Amino acid sequence: MLSDEERHEIEAELTRYPTRRAASIDAMRIVQRHRGWVSDEALRDLAPLIQMTVDELDGVASFYNMIFRRAVGRHVILVCNSVSCWMLGAGRLLDAAAAAAGAPQGGTSADRRFTLLPIVCLGACDHAPVLMVDGDLHHDVDPADAASLLARYE
Ligand code: FES
Incomplete structure (x- = not known):
């Protein structure tokens, strides 16, 4: 589940974009800043907020190599x-x-x-x-x- 802080930051980011999906990378970066990486569970939580499917979000994350889809070190x-x-x-x-x-x-x-x-x-x-x-x-x-x-x- 997204934390209140993550959700608040993502909602603020969404105001800067014409569509919710346009903020997908920034939303994943916010989650990554808080957790170190972006898990499958995080994608499932983000998808409805960004109005994308989990697969679409995963596709963006896979293309953008600064989003970590596996746990990383400190x-x-x-x-x-x-x-x-x-x-x-x-x-x-x-x-x-x-x-x-x-x-x-x-x-x-x-x-x-x-x-x-x-x-x-x-x-x-x-x-x-x-x-x-x-x-x-x-x-x-x-x-x-x-x-x-x-x-x-x-
Ligand atoms: S080739 Fe461009 S920074 Fe290494």
Whole structure:
């Protein structure tokens, strides 16, 4: 069930859009901000509020890769693996981040501190390789610095 706070925030967001379904991504982002991810149950609760079916909402969530449909760790590391970053060491950065985080690529560390996800272009190609932790963009990252960078995120 949506909390009163979630519902209040979503209703406020709905006033900014011409249709309820246009706010679907923002509504899911609100839920994710409160819970860390968007479960099947959350989609079922959101669907009538947004006037979409659960399948339609799931389709939007699947297309938009910043909506997490599985539980994630306390911190989410996104490592760009698009072409500019790949050419400048994204593979090594992914390996270094996985080792430092204790999380497999696409998975979560045993202590649930980190989830590590490869992702498409983060829009900072001229500063490749790039990774993002909880929305903080880190560019020109040397794989050798991955451990010290991640140590900032308890
Ligand atoms: S290719 Fe990595 S930020 Fe664009």
